[in-house]
Amino acid sequence: xxxxxxxxxxxxxxxxxxxxxxxxxxxxxxxxxxxxxxxxxxxxxxxxxxxxxxxxxxxxxxxxxxxxxxxxxxxxxxxxxxxxxxxxxxxxxxxxxxxxxxxxxxxxxxxxxxxxxxxxxxxxxxxx
Numbered sequence: 001x002x003x004x005x006x007x008x009x010x011x012x013x014x015x016x017x018x019x020x021x022x023x024x025x026x027x028x029x030x031x032x033x034x035x036x037x038x039x040x041x042x043x044x045x046x047x048x049x050x051x052x053x054x055x056x057x058x059x060x061x062x063x064x065x066x067x068x069x070x071x072x073x074x075x076x077x078x079x080x081x082x083x084x085x086x087x088x089x090x091x092x093x094x095x096x097x098x099x100x101x102x103x104x105x106x107x108x109x110x111x112x113x114x115x116x117x118x119x120x121x122x123x124x125x126x127x128x
Contacts, residue, residue, distance in 0.1 A: 002026040002101045002117040009097060009122030012089055016126070020084040022099035022119055029053075033102040034082040036073060037112055038095035038124075047110040048097070049073040049084060054106075062108050067093075089126045096121040 008020040020036070028034075030053025039045040051061045051073045061073055072085040082099055100115035109115070 004119035006122040024080040031105040040095040
């Protein structure tokens with residue numbers, strides 16, 4: 001059981017940047033994937049990015065096509081934190097962003113249903 005709390009959301013103009021943070025409490029491991037999802041009003045929750053550690057070999061990451069090249073996910077395993085650096089933000093990025101943790105080891109799922117613990121969400125609004 002992991003508690004997740006997101007922060008860093010806000011209002012930004014198109015082309016701007018935001019950095020989201022998520023801190024996890026409770027047991028977590030680098031080999032548990034952590035992901036970012038987002039949900040806009042009237043739409044289903046969609047995958048944004050995920051990351052999982054692979055021992056000393058580093059971190060595997062995955063991105064949705066819509067954010068690839070603009071967003072970067074990173075983790076600080078010692079602090080139980082995951083970040084999402086969002087650059088070149090566009091109005092279509094407007095959504096509530098959630099971080100999530102997978103209780104299984106060594107996988108990097110993109111399906112929301114694969115994740116077991118979720119944060120409360122943080123609002124990101126991109127104005128034109």
